Amino acid sequence: MSQFRARLAANRAVGEYRHLVFITSAEIGPVRPGHFAALAVGGPDSAMLLRRAFSIHRAHAKTSAGTSIELIVSAKGPGTKWLVAQPEGTVVDMVAPLGKPFQLPKQAVPCVLVAGGYGAAPMIALAEELRSRGCRVDVVVGASTESKLYGVLDLKRMADSITVTTDDGTQGFQGLVSDVLPDVMRRADSAVVYACGPMGMLRAVSKVAASTGAIAQCAVEEAMACGVGVCMTCVLPVIGDDGVTRMVRSCTDGPVFRGDRVRWDAVGTVPDDALGAPTSAGH
Amino acid sequence: MSQFRARLAANRAVGEYRHLVFITSAEIGPVRPGHFAALAVGGPDSAMLLRRAFSIHRAHAKTSAGTSIELIVSAKGPGTKWLVAQPEGTVVDMVAPLGKPFQLPKQAVPCVLVAGGYGAAPMIALAEELRSRGCRVDVVVGASTESKLYGVLDLKRMADSITVTTDDGTQGFQGLVSDVLPDVMRRADSAVVYACGPMGMLRAVSKVAASTGAIAQCAVEEAMACGVGVCMTCVLPVIGDDGVTRMVRSCTDGPVFRGDRVRWDAVGTVPDDALGAPTSAGH
Amino acid sequence: MAVDISTALARLQLPAPVLTASGCAGYGRELDPYFDITAIGAVVTKSIMLEPRSGRPTPRMAETPSGMINSIGLQGSGIESFIEHDLAWLRKRGARTIVSIAGNNVLEFGRLARRLRMVEGIAGIEINISCPNVANRGLVFACHAGSAAEVVAEVRKHAAPGIPLLAKLSPDVTDIVEIAHAVIEAGADGLAMINTLLGMVIDPVTLRPHLGGRTGGLSGPAIRPVAVRAVYQVHAAMPQVPILGMGGIRTGRDALEFIAAGASAVSVGTAIFNDPSAPLRIQNELTDEIAAHGFTSLRAAIGIAHRPA
Amino acid sequence: MAVDISTALARLQLPAPVLTASGCAGYGRELDPYFDITAIGAVVTKSIMLEPRSGRPTPRMAETPSGMINSIGLQGSGIESFIEHDLAWLRKRGARTIVSIAGNNVLEFGRLARRLRMVEGIAGIEINISCPNVANRGLVFACHAGSAAEVVAEVRKHAAPGIPLLAKLSPDVTDIVEIAHAVIEAGADGLAMINTLLGMVIDPVTLRPHLGGRTGGLSGPAIRPVAVRAVYQVHAAMPQVPILGMGGIRTGRDALEFIAAGASAVSVGTAIFNDPSAPLRIQNELTDEIAAHGFTSLRAAIGIAHRPA
Ligand SMILES: Cc1cc2nc3c(=O)[nH]c(=O)nc-3n(C[C@H](O)[C@H](O)[C@H](O)COP(=O)(O)OP(=O)(O)OC[C@H]3O[C@@H](n4cnc5c(N)ncnc54)[C@H](O)[C@@H]3O)c2cc1C
Ligand SMILES: Cc1cc2nc3c(=O)[nH]c(=O)nc-3n(C[C@H](O)[C@H](O)[C@H](O)COP(=O)(O)OP(=O)(O)OC[C@H]3O[C@@H](n4cnc5c(N)ncnc54)[C@H](O)[C@@H]3O)c2cc1C
Ligand SMILES: Cc1cc2nc3c(=O)[nH]c(=O)nc-3n(C[C@H](O)[C@H](O)[C@H](O)COP(=O)(O)O)c2cc1C
Ligand SMILES: Cc1cc2nc3c(=O)[nH]c(=O)nc-3n(C[C@H](O)[C@H](O)[C@H](O)COP(=O)(O)O)c2cc1C
Ligand code: FES
Ligand code: FES
Secondary structure (H helix, E strand, O other): OEEEEEEEEEEEEEOOEEEEEEEEOOOOOOOOOOOEEEEOOOOOOEOOOOOEEEEOOEEEOOOOOOEEEEEEEOOOOHHHHHHHOOOOOOEEEEEEEEOEOOOOOOOOOOEEEEEEHHHHOOHHHHHHHHHHOOOOEEEEEEEOOHHHOOOHHHHHHHOOEEEEEEOOOOOOEEOOHHHHHHHHHHHHOOOEEEEEOOHHHHHHHHHHHHHHOOEEEEEOOOOOOOOOOOOOOOEEEEEOOOOOEEEEEOOOOOEEEEOOOEOHHHOOOOOOOOOOOOOOOOO | OEEEEEEEEEEEEEOOEEEEEEEEOOOOOOOOOOOEEEEOOOOOOEOOOOOEEEEOOEEEOOOOOOEEEEEEEOOOOHHHHHHHOOOOOOEEEEEEEEOEOOOOOOOOOOEEEEEEHHHHOOHHHHHHHHHHOOOOEEEEEEEOOHHHOOOHHHHHHHOOEEEEEEOOOOOOEEOOHHHHHHHHHHHHOOOEEEEEOOHHHHHHHHHHHHHHOOEEEEEOOOOOOOOOOOOOOOEEEEEOOOOOEEEEEOOOOOEEEEOOOEOHHHOOOOOOOOOOOOOOOOO | OOOEOOEEEOOEEEOOOEEEOOOOOOOOHHHOOOOOOOOOOEEEOOOEOOOOEOOOOOOOEEEEOOEEEEOOOOOEOHHHHHHHHHHHHHHHHOOOEEEEEOOOOHHHHHHHHHHHHOOOOOOEEEEEOOOEEOOOOOEEHHHOHHHHHHHHHHHHHHOOOOOOEEEEOOOOOOOHHHHHHHHHHOOOOEEEEOOOEEEEOEOOOOOOEOEOOEEEEEEOHHHHHHHHHHHHHHHHHOOOOOEEEOOOOOOHHHHHHHHHHOOOEEEEOOHHHHOOOHHHHHHHHHHHHHHHOOOOEHHHHOOHHHOOO | OOOEOOEEEOOEEEOOOEEEOOOOOOOOHHHOOOOOOOOOOEEEOOOEOOOOEOOOOOOOEEEEOOEEEEOOOOOEOHHHHHHHHHHHHHHHHOOOEEEEEOOOOHHHHHHHHHHHHOOOOOOEEEEEOOOEEOOOOOEEHHHOHHHHHHHHHHHHHHOOOOOOEEEEOOOOOOOHHHHHHHHHHOOOOEEEEOOOEEEEOEOOOOOOEOEOOEEEEEEOHHHHHHHHHHHHHHHHHOOOOOEEEOOOOOOHHHHHHHHHHOOOEEEEOOHHHHOOOHHHHHHHHHHHHHHHOOOOEHHHHOOHHHOOO
């Protein structure tokens, strides 16, 4: 993890998202699928102080120009709206790579990748990585609607099978990724599920994985202020190796967690059996 | 005075200043020399809330494109730095024309224009106006150094005489405008002095005018928050027709004041004989 | 779907919920070129004192991150001039007017109320107790329940019977609910909150306090979370007391935060310096927000943040 | 020209004037990748409590104009784990460490101080009295001179003799000077100020309080003028008392405002979330500012805003 300035080299629309390519001359550590970047937004006189976190879509080590870092950004609030509106040449302050990436299987086991919306951002690099290890790769990509699907073609090229779902049926099966996942996993005999998307999806995916005995690797998205582990805002209840539930930081202990370790039903709360719960008041 | 959105159509360097041309389709009232515009800066997510005031350099009524408003901007703090850094096409919220402009003589009397730094911004239009009324126009332009002089060539074209001063002697006489002003006024037998520049200069010019019995019309520059008369931050001590000193708003009662009416020595204070002085605490 | 945005501050019925904040809108006249000042809830005047007052020396303000700090010093030409010129204009213009009053001591507040009793066309009085009590070491009335209540009782005693009185509270207190209770007990019909936070900016060049008055009042979006919290706390403690909420309102969404926290109406201050048409713009944005949330009236949204989701 | 930036907080000598703010720098370790944590004045730890504590439910923060609001709820793994893992690491790393402690009642503060007495490598203790007193209706210790002094006296009684004690003050009081006097009387060697302002953000969609904890602490540049004012007031009243100033410091210029107002050192908090290398960057900027003003030492600038220009 290092902090550096990066120049926006390309900013183009992909469906409802923007594909941003940043170039930096800085030496940054090895980037693995699941790592994320935290960007400062708005410039020096901005009223926005907090960092914005984005999965690293791709990172290419030293070209002549430097290292490129690619993000897929959905304009949601003021910070992301500012970011996608930047012209090429804008320089931003970035911290990357951050967090714990997806854990890769030692053996060449069948893997299924499940992505919701921009959750597909890290999946293409992950699919490549798994293929290079000889794993079978099946893919399930979903979104609320067609324009919010990402990476379908790229993933199709690499995957042994791909299944697309949209809530409104504008492309692929009408429904949720979790509706089609059991079939896909049965067909492929998947041993590991890699998932990235909204909490609800991750929760459903973990349930499916649990029922088939597969391992689930889920990249969560909790609201972050710093991205580097000092603000304690990004916590969720996770069961440790000792069986104890703790409120852990998704930016440093995550964003990738084992699905069976996250207390999905309790996200947004502090379970009574969590270490140090219940809280008395205090900030 | 109206509030409208204006598009930055041109932004080019002139010495150490930037010449900004804005275009608006809005109908705005007649603009006279000495009027100013108040701009919101920094965009929607900016930490900067207060308006920035600038003398209107030129304003051309309805071309096909709309009305153009030209400003000469010196990058001082964050707001002006933001403004001069904007690319063409940037849309800003502007309020103009504001304030009381220079009063023009009824008869074709000899006038001298005194400008310090970007204080020359309104002087070119003023010179034209005075010439059109048949007034003799002499000009004294000064700045700390050559690169901070503005409008010398334009003014030379229109003036019967022009005298340039710089504190460091990089152009014209080394010294202050007030050093050369008495000679200029004696030679031209000036009846009215129009001045725009720093307080110190206006004070000196007013003194010179007083000594020769000429009328001084001074455009002052007091820190402004709103520009429209509601915040009461832009006040300075001015003697009214009734001989009473009041703290008056330079944005609505000014920025142009008669030099013999401003309590120059007391600017930045509340003179004991001002109406309602001394203040007890309280905001 | 049309939304009913009418509201009330105690006896004061208002056709619309957005007002100007005292000291940020002059006497209404300055803003009339930018929006129809009769279209908003009311104009709250700059605080009026008995005598003309020059205010503080300049610099009187500094821009701060998402806010500003000011030390105007209640400059004004006094109540007589206000009634003769400014109030007369407001009445002719047909603007609802809430007169903000400020005194150097308790008795002055009473004299101001008595003077206003003799004039027509005043919708209500906002009592600015966030000013220093010259009679008591310059301690701010609003910072102590006793002095705050004393001022309100004195105004109640002398003001026209039935005229709505709003006591304007300062956030610079340990327990704003205690002050709120005291001024309501003393006869205020409602509360205006919040006034500015006491702050200071040091000039980066001179390394001395930037303001002529050394300290000044911090305002603008920077203080909004403090203002929303204050309104929420007071509404929770005394839900029946009408609140005029303010502090950093810049958009309709900001205004809705105050309504949800328990305000019956809101005032817009510093945002006017950024956008002279802000009050009406914010009122229109607020109306759209209320409709977007599916409410048919503003009243339905008042205090909703206190109800289970 | 080299500038001497060494300073002191009472007995605590510091080679450099910029520290981290409690709760904004973890236990130092997280920031070490971004700057040399031994190069700044000291690391002030997240407030430590006796027992492990889960903190508040999420959402725990909201961005606000030029600031943020948080309700972390003092999450931590308790003093034993802190000493065993975090403090051990800090000592090995050679970072000066100020341990911030927080208790649910007066006695817990004493027990924390006693426990720390037995460990090496602590430069000082910051007493976070800006937390609720569970034993007394959750009233915040720092909001009342009595309870604030009680906590400090208890810590003094049990802490290692001679270890510098800083009492951390809350700005949410009517008279911060009164509280400052009380904690100094009670045995604090210096003051850390300010903690966050109590605030609230209403979620624009649900129209309910955004934070899991409903109210939270407002921090960041938005509150800087309040913090500078507080430091200035307290330094004016008790110039001999060392102050660790904080509240919205984002640049060396901001830091210099606090030094000029009377702080002997400063802490950087929220700015770290914007820029993880902020503490050292700000220290370097401050050094340049001091030189640019022609001072040969930081000490020469302390409190200069109080002297005639
Ligand atoms: C590990 C991780 C990976 C992510 N990957 C992507 C991605 O590849 N593409 C993409 O478009 N978005 C991604 N997000 C979500 C993205 O961070 C938020 O949409 C963004 O921060 C919202 O900022 P804003 O200014 O638009 O919204 P605001 O609501 O104004 O943000 C205010 C504050 O809240 C935080 N915040 C708000 N929503 C979120 C959220 N959903 N997640 C984290 N922080 C939030 C922001 O960081 C900021 O500090 C990711 C989030 C995480 C945690
Ligand atoms: C009537 C008038 C005409 C002016 N004409 C010009 C011009 O033609 N060209 C030009 O470059 N500048 C002009 N100025 C000065 C210009 O307004 C300031 O330089 C500018 O506002 C500073 O903004 P900032 O963000 O750079 O500085 P900041 O210090 O960040 O400004 C902060 C706040 O203080 C106010 N402020 C600070 N300095 C001044 C100042 N000197 N005058 C007024 N407000 C100030 C700003 O409006 C803002 O509200 C004029 C000022 C006035 C009052
Ligand atoms: C320049 C200025 C002058 C003010 N004058 C007064 C005043 O005379 N009386 C008063 O009660 N409040 C006064 N206030 C406080 C505002 O009415 C309001 O309570 C405060 O600024 C918070 O609202 P805002 O953030 O929308 O400005 C003034 C505020 C500013 C910025
Ligand atoms: C996320 C967060 C957590 C904090 N936790 C603590 C804490 O545990 N103990 C404490 O004394 N102050 C805590 N604070 C307050 C800061 O130490 C500091 O006093 C305050 O934020 C003002 O400084 P700043 O504006 O630079 O952040 C916290 C602040 C933030 C933003
Ligand atoms: S985002 Fe700050 S600790 Fe995780
Ligand atoms: S700038 Fe606001 S009154 Fe003049």
